[in-house]
Amino acid sequence: MTPEQLKEAIRSAIGQLNMQHGYAIEAPARLVVERPKNRAHGDWSSNVALQTAKKAGLNPRDLATEIAEVLAADEGIDTAEVAGPGFINITLAAGAAGALAADIVTAGDDYGRTKTLAGHIINMEFVSANPTGPLHLGHTRWAALGDAIARVLAAAGANVTAEYYINDAGAQMDVFADSVVARMLGRNVPAGGYPGGYVTEIAETIAAQDPELTAEVKATAQVPESDPEEPAPAVIPDDVRARLRARAYELQMADIRDTLADFDVSFDVWFSEASLHNSNAVTEAVNRLREQGHVYDEGGAVWLRTTEFGDDKDRVLIRADGNPTYFAADAAYYLDKKDRGFIEKIYLLGADHHGYVGRLKAIAAAAGDDPEKNIEVLIGQLIKVNGAKLSKRAGNIIELRDIINWLGRDAVRYSLARQPADSPLTLDPEVLRSASNDNPVYYVQYAHARSQSVARNAEAAGITTEAFDASTLAHATEAALLAALADFPRVVAQAAELREPHRVARYLESLAGTFHKWYDSCRVTPRAGEDIEPVHSSRLVLDLATATVLRNGLRLLGVSAPERM
Secondary structure (H helix, E strand, O other), rough: OOHHHHHHHHHHHHHHHHHHHOOOOOOOOOOOOOOOOOOHHEEEEOOOHHHHHHHHHEEEEHHHHHHHHHOOOOEEEEEEEEEEEEEEEEEEEEEHHHHHHHHHHHHHHHHOOOOOOOOOEEEEEEOOOOOOOOOEEHHHHHHHHHHHHHHHHHHOOEEEEEEEEEEOOOOHHHHHHHHHHHHOOOOOOOOOOOOOOHHHHHHHHHHHHHHHHHHHHHHHOOOOOOOOOOOOOOOOOOOHHHHHHHHHHHHHHHHHHHHHOOOOOOEEEEEEHHHHOOOOHHHHHHHHHHHHHOOEEEOOEEEEEEHOOOOOOOEEEEEEOOOOOOHHHHHHEEEEHHHHOEHHHHHEOOOOOOHHHHHHHHHHHHHHOOOOOOEEEOOOOOEEEEOOOOOOOOOOOOHHHHHHHHHHHHHHHHHHHHHOOOOOOOOOOHHHHHOOOOOHHHHHHHHHHHHHHHHHHHHOOOEEEEEHHHOOOHHHHHHHHHHHHHHHHHHHHHHHHOOOOOHHHHHHHHHHHHHHHHHOOOOOOOOOOOOOHHHHHHHHHHHHHHHHHHHHHHOOOOOOOOOOO
């Protein structure tokens, strides 16, 4: 019996009491079934009587007693006892508990998925690095966490769109183009430019793939006299510069996409900031906010009165020179998300973006949304990797690509996912590269590989799942393993609701430990000379169920589940 099935049994018991006694008990939409802290108190506990009795005009303990009496008659429940002011402690019948193993195997990839967040339409923006250089260590945490959060949200039934906001507007793109031009001309990059070796690579790629554009740049470039160490940008015709900038941008974005693909991170939408300006969306956003009564003019500039919504100061939307601010683009982007039907908008920002929280929530409020419900801003702390070296290609950063090649995708993704986002983190390469129980990802992956080895040995011994008998799973370690497996959907739902995928990682480590104890105590294949009995078939199903949960959990974190190690 799964927790969801137990919830349905409780709802049915409430309905039966309403019919028998004329009660008006309303089963809560979020009915709670959880593990007792002390396993001696049963397999599951519910506070449903405490949730509902007062509104129905009943005594909580008396109501709990009546619900427990109905539940005890269910063939899948061994005992239902009342504790304290009205808690119901439930122990499942051995057969009902063991039947879960077969249910998990049948559900396969779907086990752990729930509908707890069904109806939630969520846009989640993360990473969103500038397209002027490769992804680096600072982007790594949000790439791993953002993708894992999106996965657990989807597993909990939410409609999730993962979005990458491309910061391709503003002076930075011109500086990037000027840096590429400088390398084409064999010069140092201009002051404040991008000196990394990747800029030279881009210049060389353009030269190889588009020699006509390269020839135009060299033929039309006017090189001003300046300090050769920090030269002024070369001057080229606007149309040539625009084409060069577009080509360099295209190549750098391809590099970013390829790196994320290697990290197994995917996005549903790649949204260009430049598109906001090109479509007049920023001006329209300012007009819409003005209609809401929150925009005013002062000193030749256009302001949004964000202090009305808790921000520390009002923000400029349009400068006195007529140019929009980044904040104006943020406002236009928020309204664009709203117009696309996203009720909830999650922003994942780096540790240096704390100041954005108030202003983004102010935009939501000014747009007529509830800043406590329609927008959520998550701030992540920085990470360090002991012994990491600066990229030879990028010069002054540690590239994500290098981290993946050095430590491995699985080790990095798992290590980042198993810690809360708001905690500083230092990764130890020696641990992450070790094949030992000190390495958390190895410990969990080894449990899955071991389960696959058990299944292969069982198959070789002629054991099938056809003789499965749930009642034979009576060993104490089997009860513990079944209880752990039953908890997986709750863990996933909670991880999604709290945006904390580390709960899945910690659960998997605990499950792996429980599985290893079971493996040490219960044989799936008989000893030499012994007959194959139903218990061996049942244990094979339990082994396969454990593999299913380990695999599903690792998939939520973007980590592979190897069959051999």
